[in-house]
Amino acid sequence: MAGTIVERKRADGTTGYRAEIIIYAGGRIAHRESKTFDRRPAARVWLEKREAELERPGAVEKAKLKSEGATLADAIDRYVATSRKEIGRTKAQVLRSLAGMPIAARPCADIRSPDLVALAEGLGKDRTPQTVANYLSHLQAVFTIARAAWGFELDPAAMADAFKVTRRLGLTGKSIGRDRRPTRAEIDTLMAFFHDRGCRRPRSAPMHRIIPFALYSTRRQEEITRILWSDLEIEHRRVMVRDMKNPGDKLGNNVWVDLPDEALAVLDLIERTDDRIFPFGTDAISASFTRACHRLGIEDLHFHDLRHEGISRLFEMGWNIPHVAAVSGHRSWTSLKRYTHIRESGDRWTGDWWR
DSSP, X not given: OEEEEEEEEOTTSOEEEEEEEEEEETTEEEEEEEEEESSHHHHHHHHHHHHHHHTSTTHHHHHHHTGGGOBXXXXXXXXXXXXXXXXXXXXXXXXXXXHTSGGGGSBGGGOOHHHHHHHHHHHTTSSOHHHHHHHHHHHHHHHHHHHHHHOOOOOHHXXXXXXXXXXXXXXXXXXXXXXXXXXXXXXXXXXXXHHHHHHHOTTSOOHHHHHHHHHHHOOOHHHHHHOBGGGEEGGGTEEEETTOOOSSOOTTOOEEEEOOHHHHHHHTTOOOOSSBSSOOOHHHHHHHHHHHHHHHTOOSOOTTHHHHHHHHHHHHTXXXXXXXXXXXXXXXXXXXXXXXXXXXXXXXXXXXTTO
């Protein structure tokens, strides 16, 4: 028997202390239960008392029969704690937020589709329908396996019904594709700014290299920060993108993609000082780009728009969908159909603007 107390921040800023007991039998988990308290001493008292109770003959079997009283927060905690598949940062943040909401304190067996619709309505007060859909999608992962894997009485059908209702009511929706493309003047202004910053602060993220690489390679921000020098095959003009974003899977989804000559030329100017080509965090890159745009008066331009620009550029150069997909990494060509209206017009990013 193993008992632990884990400190956890709630969505309202307060701190909770989750006391958890795990009982092993034959090298496997035979029983697990937990309870959250506002104070650590209270969690310790419950933990010691409960451990003593479970040591009595037949106590574990009785505890299993009462598992239907577990709360949604318990199910979320169990999902996060026992999933062998690492959870992405965004998903983990969303689940932690949901675990601190009022609905999470209710018993799993009591949660029905109207409760989930009400949750969506509450989330929608200060979030977009697309964001609300993401919250429910992450919570759906818990509903999908909680009953079969651990005996928590969460009904997957309730979540499925809630999704249907929230879509009909407009509480959830698909992400709206952005069509914002940077102008040559905007990029020239950003590049001049970051060139100057690089001279003054050589240890800062080399945005004057990252920006053109993002545009020419069509790589996402988080993908750029994970690329290793060992992932690069210059002779084959390709690079392995680790954990490429994909609706069905992400972690461990390593994909080889082609690199246009211009992207390789950018990398040729990078000094090898680390295993990673760009050894910087996504937060640092995002913050640098956002602050620079604000300072320079460039409105509504996101770093991810560079990927959209890069893909649009390839179509304007006359590339077909399979050729573009080999660079962008799209598994489904359907996602690239939004670009098929683009007519061949040449490359507007020629020249040495990025050197």
